[in-house]
Amino acid sequence: MTRTTRLVAVAVALALLTGCTANPTTPSEPTGGASADGTSSALPTRASSELADWATALDDRDDYSARWVAVGDSISEGMGASTVDSRWIDLTLDGLRERYPTDDVPGGVGYRPAAFAVAPPASTWARWASSSEGSVSASSRTADLGYRSVTLGAGATTTYPFTGTDLDLWWSSGRGTFSYTVDDGDAVEVDTRDSMATSGISSVTGLDAGAHTVTIHAETPVDIEGLTAFDGDRDRGITLFDSSRSGATARTFTADLPGYLDSIAATKPDLVTITLGANDAFSRTPDQFEDDYRTLIDGLQSLDDPPSVMLMGEFVPGTNLTEGLAGDASEYDAVVQRLADETGSAYIDLADALPADGVASLLSADGVHPNDAGQRVIADYVLDQLSVR
Numbered sequence: 388m389t390r391t392t393r394l395v396a397v398a399v400a401l402a403l404l405t406g407c408t409a410n411p412t413t414p415s416e417p418t419g420g421a422s423a424d425g426t427s428s429a430l431p432t433r434a435s436s437e438l439a440d441w442a443t444a445l446d447d448r449d450d451y452s453a454r455w456v457a458v459g460d461s462i463s464e465g466m467g468a469s470t471v472d473s474r475w476i477d478l479t480l481d482g483l484r485e486r487y488p489t490d491d492v493p494g495g496v497g498y499r500p501a502a503f504a505v506a507p508p509a510s511t512w513a514r515w516a517s518s519s520e521g522s523v524s525a526s527s528r529t530a531d532l533g534y535r536s537v538t539l540g541a542g543a544t545t546t547y548p549f550t551g552t553d554l555d556l557w558w559s560s561g562r563g564t565f566s567y568t569v570d571d572g573d574a575v576e577v578d579t580r581d582s583m584a585t586s587g588i589s590s591v592t593g594l595d596a597g598a599h600t601v602t603i604h605a606e607t608p609v610d611i612e613g614l615t616a617f618d619g620d621r622d623r624g625i626t627l628f629d630s631s632r633s634g635a636t637a638r639t640f641t642a643d644l645p646g647y648l649d650s651i652a653a654t655k656p657d658l659v660t661i662t663l664g665a666n667d668a669f670s671r672t673p674d675q676f677e678d679d680y681r682t683l684i685d686g687l688q689s690l691d692d693p694p695s696v697m698l699m700g701e702f703v704p705g706t707n708l709t710e711g712l713a714g715d716a717s718e719y720d721a722v723v724q725r726l727a728d729e730t731g732s733a734y735i736d737l738a739d740a741l742p743a744d745g746v747a748s749l750l751s752a753d754g755v756h757p758n759d760a761g762q763r764v765i766a767d768y769v770l771d772q773l774s775v776r
Contacts, residue, residue: 441695449490452622459661460701462757463660476627494624495626498614498627502515504525504535509753519544522542533631533635535613542604546603547601552596552619555590558577558587559579562580563578564579634666658694659694659695660769663683677722697734697735700720703737737768
């Protein structure tokens, strides 16, 4: 049963704030109220319809998990951040959990790919496996959450650390066989050729809270897509699924749209944020970009249980994203805003978060990607946009 069919709509009001402060007030769970004459002080806004599914999910997080999928390019994947945990998407997740706590649910890191696509010197954590033996290589051929799988050759072994009570191991079907072991437990055999789906998920539940490792051994060549680590939040709380890829364009996700939508549907999303455009602008005209972007949004909205969608403008004045484009940066910004209006999606602009004056201090050496301070500023801003008012 989907969230839409099992939940009664909750009357909530959302407000998209304009502007941001690097020192926000202490997070607290916003609540509605009534004025002296008994009328509600939480009046509906345009955003209340655009983000209604997300608002309902947050309200119902004690009984069902609220699931956010972050689609995007290097701005979302976290290029420029010094560690994976200091990315704005992870910081926003932390803030959401502070504002909307769930009893006895710390929450895990959510879905992370088998290998990230970020690159040094801006970021040095592309591979997060703690050890590997044999042929282990990053691959972008699979329409997983961000096209960031890892191919293990026959006999190869790789180990990932994770913290939590549950784990989902995502793999591509039709390739071969592998086994996985959690800590010192028994090996579990997986034959990926038994599945007719575009991807498969092997689940581990009931682990003691704390640090663990999962070791994957390939008997024949296989593709491992990623891992979702839960810490009490498999069915409650708020979970993040990272579906970004450095260098991505809208066409990255529409090249195999059915396969990608299968991966998205497996997350059961309540919210999808999309941060794209910068890479498109170097190779696609504004009209071509609009066609690609619209195809992606239409695909998300065609899911059996479509999520709320928020589009994010990423052309920030003062960054090195204005030269060598196939069109003017303002034209690409206009495309995103127009698509938000025409598809009923929410819209925010990162230019409202990063100040026109002094933005250089919030960027890494390349003048494009936010450094740790910039990641924090974006996280504070996006947190306010995703908070129920």
